[in-house]
Amino acid sequence: MNMIDAPSPNFNPRAGDKNGGAEGKKIKYLILHYTGTETAFEALRLLQGGDPSHQVSAHYMVDEDGSVMRIVDEDMRAWHAGKSYWEGEEDINSRSIGIEIQNGGHDFGLPDFPDAQIEAVIDLCRAVMARHNILPCHVLAHSDVAPERKRDPGEKFPWKRLAEAGIGIWPESGTGEDADIDRILTQFGYDPRADLKSRITAFQRHFMPEVFTLPEKVGVADPDTVQKLQSLVKKKLGQRPKAPDCRPK
Numbered sequence: 001m002n003m004i005d006a007p008s009p010n011f012n013p014r015a016g017d018k019n020g021g022a023e024g025k026k027i028k029y030l031i032l033h034y035t036g037t038e039t040a041f042e043a044l045r046l047l048q049g050g051d052p053s054h055q056v057s058a059h060y061m062v063d064e065d066g067s068v069m070r071i072v073d074e075d076m077r078a079w080h081a082g083k084s085y086w087e088g089e090e091d092i093n094s095r096s097i098g099i100e101i102q103n104g105g106h107d108f109g110l111p112d113f114p115d116a117q118i119e120a121v122i123d124l125c126r127a128v129m130a131r132h133n134i135l136p137c138h139v140l141a142h143s144d145v146a147p148e149r150k151r152d153p154g155e156k157f158p159w160k161r162l163a164e165a166g167i168g169i170w171p172e173s174g175t176g177e178d179a180d181i182d183r184i185l186t187q188f189g190y191d192p193r194a195d196l197k198s199r200i201t202a203f204q205r206h207f208m209p210e211v212f213t214l215p216e217k218v219g220v221a222d223p224d225t226v227q228k229l230q231s232l233v234k235k236k237l238g239q240r241p242k243a244p245d246c247r248p249k
């Protein structure tokens with residue numbers, strides 16, 4: 001992997017567990033982002049602290065050609081998730097590794113992610129997950145942990161391809177049972193205080209990208225959406241015996 005050091009001053013120590021337990025500072029999540037900038041140069045400028053009014057960073061940035069910039073040490077807390085929530089936890093920055101993927105995103109017409117870039121993302125995610133024992137169900141989109149504010153890495157991001165490589169999980173198709181969508185979204189990990197439509201949209205953006213070609217289905221809990229969500233909750237529960245950490249609340 002072509003790794004380039006591009007250090008940023010935007011980091012601080014990870015917070016300890018509020019109960020003082022061994023879980024404190026443990027890295028649990030891998031959060032994927034798009035940069036949302038037209039160029040990698042502009043993204044790096046921001047991630048390296050070039051705009052004091054916009055203090056952001058990430059542990060890594062992956063450029064379109066597959067080169068990887070190492071920005072913040074994995075031991076440190078990078079500033080990528082902002083106000084966020086998953087499975088009852090709110091300081092996602094303290095518990096995660098953040099990877100920024102160069103892509104213009106929604107503001108620049110949702111460009112495709114080049115193959116070389118996705119291959120590098122897969123290699124990098126694999127290495128990070130192995131180092132910290134991050135479970136596939138804890139590989140999340142920024143839009144999952146901040147559904148009212150964020151849309152990245154967006155519905156064009158190839159989550160299915162990553163899941164096939166062991167990075168993240170992917171729903172099976174089948175028939176769903178009647179379920180309370182609000183409750184089951186919370187069970188999966190989404191913030192129950194976030195607007196329901198935003199949560200459903202975030203879920204579809206990650207796990208049902210095909211919905212975005214049918215705008216009337218976006219944010220709507222149709223039977224297909226409920227079934228896919230149920231399938232994922234089941235998968236997550238299935239990881240419980242070897243991974244108590246993965247237990248939905």
Ligand SMILES: [Zn+2]
Nearest residue numbers: 033034142152
């Ligand atoms: Zn982001």
